[in-house]
Amino acid sequence: MRILGVDPGLSTTGIGVIEAEGDSLSALDWMAITSDTALPLSERLQEIAADFEQILDEAKPELAVVEQIFFAKNEKTAINVAHARGVYLMLLGKRGIPVLEVTPMQLKLAITGDGAADKTQMGTMLLRWLKLDAVPTPADAADALALAVYGAHMRKQLAV
Numbered sequence: 001m002r003i004l005g006v007d008p009g010l011s012t013t014g015i016g017v018i019e020a021e022g023d024s025l026s027a028l029d030w031m032a033i034t035s036d037t038a039l040p041l042s043e044r045l046q047e048i049a050a051d052f053e054q055i056l057d058e059a060k061p062e063l064a065v066v067e068q069i070f071f072a073k074n075e076k077t078a079i080n081v082a083h084a085r086g087v088y089l090m091l092l093g094k095r096g097i098p099v100l101e102v103t104p105m106q107l108k109l110a111i112t113g114d115g116a117a118d119k120t121q122m123g124t125m126l127l128r129w130l131k132l133d134a135v136p137t138p139a140d141a142a143d144a145l146a147l148a149v150y151g152a153h154m155r156k157q158l159a160v
Contacts, residue, residue, distance in 0.1 A: 014140025
């Protein structure tokens with residue numbers, strides 16, 4: 001099963017694609033989608049949508065995992081992430097791709113066994129799960145791969 005992880009953001013979104021066959025997981029691709037901060041919001045969202053549609057066309061995911069917004073320290077940042085997240089959810093829904101949504105704490109708990117795990121702990125587990133030589137960069141892409149791994153584990157429970 002091809003699984004897409006999305007760590008949403010307006011300036012930078014992490015994307016990770018894995019293949020899950022039984023208990024075997026392999027990373028197929030990871031990257032970041034960025035938008036030009038000089039553009040108006042509507043144009044940035046259009047840019048994000050075009051890039052994401054191209055990724056969907058190439059990756060052909062059967063399941064997507066999108067991180068939920070779980071912060072409110074900076075209200076403006078949260079609203080901007082929500083705008084971008086809405087684009088991703090809309091495009092996935094339009095294509096009929098099932099979506100799992102997970103909080104950062106749920107993700108960390110599932111991947112490391114510790115809901116307060118740091119980036120180093122998450123990276124170490126990604127290396128193990130995906131048999132990688134180095135933690136993927138940028139960090140947003142590593143987070144997206146972790147989301148995809150989460151989807152691989154949850155697919156069994158959801159019968160997806």
